[in-house]
Amino acid sequence: MSPTPERLLYQLKSRGPQTAATLAAACAITPMGAHKQLQALSAQGLVAFHDEAQGVGRPRRIWTLTDAGHGRFPDRHGDLVVQLLRHAAQRLGPQALDTLIAAREEEAEHLYRQRLSHASDLAQRVQVLAEVRRQEGYMARAEPAAGGGWLLVEDHCPICAAATQCQGLCRSELALFQRCLGPDARVERTEHLLAGARRCAYLVSPA
Template identity: 35%
Template sequence: MEFGVATPQGAQAPHPEDAPTRERVARSILENGPSSAADLAERLGLTAAAVRRHLDHLAAEGTVEAQQPKAQASRGRGRPARVFALTEAGRDRFDQQYDDLAAQALRFLAETAGHDAVVEFARRRVAFIERDYARVAETHPDLSPAEALARVFTDEGYAASARGLPVIGDQLCQQHCPVSHVAHEFPELCEAETEAISRALGTHVARLATIAHGDGVCTTCIPSAHHTDDHRKGTSA
């Protein structure tokens, strides 16, 4: 995959050999979420100046956009560093080429067999979650449930990771969703994922955000066993 570049007015035309590096920059944002130039430089082993140059070109062609960080625990002096996120057009470059065909097929299924058939299809599509989670959890007992799930989803092309949440538990983050464009029209795909995660873990989980609905990343809150026990006690009381 190559990223075509629309050169900003007055800017120097990019060298052809820059394209692979720009792709690395864009893919790093895809896999790690909105990132600052400093984060990208450290992650990719590039200078901050080189990263900014590539970001300028990616922004000019509409692949990335600059945003202000959402969470700012401490502003300190000066303005917080901007982060760069993929635009919808930028995500399109990484998504499968058959989104339109898949959407048409699901529309046909809904029209001819009804909503229940779409739900059943969605559940079958995510059967890998329960199947592979059990295997990964058994093979790698050192992984937390969220880390095991992240490995399962990453193997299926979701670029997933796990992050700890204070007190509550963990958060499963899916930086990429291979069916996000179809799921925008058919949320049953997202709902089936959430249900399968709950069944695999044997506990309720909460989907906090989805790429299909315009968020930068799909996030699912996975409560710790301690938090779940406390919640059940509080509900009983």
């Protein structure tokens, strides 16, 4: 696939449903070029659209990723980890999964605390945490929240298949963020991929 369709897919993954005009501007191509590329992606089953009424005039056509489109952003753990988690639960019991999650959490906490140790304040800690998560494949970013504080947004979950099998991984990450950002932070999950949202997002506020 050429770079332009890949950029369109990336924009839909990272920014959610959009019009062709918005996508064209983000990818520095003409609206006509965006329409042409989106039609080709639709024919491949990677994107779909719906029309939204906007009062007088023609409705807006909103483009979004299909499940196949989301699948272009691979799960780094894949089926093998899902199978291992299932077998661990079946043969060793739920406590075995708790032990595995705790070990993963301990290792991640050590790394995150090390990276966050040089951050001067909460805002910088959120930015550093977002960068660490981005490097881990979560397409993470930090941005100011509308009502104050910061949003830690993760547009992709590279462990989604594993988290679906073992939702303790998600509970573990929320607690991990809280501990690593420190007692002067309050962390709340506001969007959750496994609950039907298109991404995971966390609101970080001063405690």
